[in-house]
Amino acid sequence: MHEYSLIQSLVTRVEQEAVARRATAIHRLVVSIGELSGVDPELFQTAYDTFRAGTLCERTPLELRQVAARWACPSCGREIPKGEVLTCARCELPARIAAGGDEILLETIEMEVP
């Protein structure tokens, strides 16, 4: 259940940004969650709903974007389907994961500024 500590980091980061820009309200947050980021989107949402009380995000909806993990050969670009061995059969190179597939990113904060 590391989702709670992630929400804490998220809310802290958003509050920082809001204070720096003297925002009066935060209208929306967009977070992308990679399939191999180690985060369960439902738990993340639940943790957010629980933890945001009393913070600047109290009334802010959270939009989650799920990013599939895509593996491909760094040389020939051949995509490696899910569940297969992560080595390119032709180039014999270790596959590389496409950006976002293993990350949890705060994408956008929509805020109201005076």
Added chain:
Amino acid sequence: MCTTCGCGDPKLVPVDVHEKILAGNDRQAQHNREHFMEQGVLALNLMGSPGAGKTALLEATSRATERRWRLGAVSGDLATDNDARRLEAAGIPSRPITTGQGCHLDADLVHHALHGFPWTELDVFFIENVGNLVCPAIYDLGQAANVVALSVTEGEDKPLKYPVMFKAADLVVLTKCDLLPHLDVKVDRILDGLRRVMPKPNAIQVSARTGQGMAEWTGWLEERKARVPKRAAGAPAAHTHEHDHDHSRDHDHSHAHDHEHDHEHRHADGTVHRHGHAHGRDH
């Protein structure tokens, strides 16, 4: 305020951040990594399920290296300092990190554990993470490599069930291999699973009880140790570069220093440079 028509409505601004939610932890981890590199210490993050044999692996490492290397460890657990005491008994200076309800270690907890612990004198510093195959995988601690202990009693499909953990591993140590004759577990099937979740699969088979595979394990440690730059002679025994310390969770101390000095340090790529800088901070 809307300045276009003068209606007085506030303005909605979308701010594109595109930043890792764990960016704060990653910064602290990088800071830890610089400490380890400067001091020529190989730091390893040892992860695995509860009962995978992480502590036993370290005890066996101490026996296998016959105290030729200076080993040290911090061990994370929700409660008790049993692991740290076991390691001390095995000749590995240790400190417990009791996480309470925390299911993983983070870079800040590790940084705090370094205070007052003689880690700068070590060759290999093990960070024994909380027993858990999920959460620890995503927290960078500043380690040079991730080692995942997987006991053969845990079943053949663990890699496929916990891909995030094994994807993060630089080395998987299959433990308790002395039990294989008593189990319906095929090591080949575990290795096949690893190839489907690790782009650079690397696994060794050991038994802490019989010593099987320990030479391969210490060989791997030796090879990783060789990649860590040696501490330059005369380099300061403790870190001296400028950084922010967040001492919010800790102790009751205060000291101030304000001084200038020359400082030589070696970077991860092996280059060494010297520069003067000043500190002025209270904490």
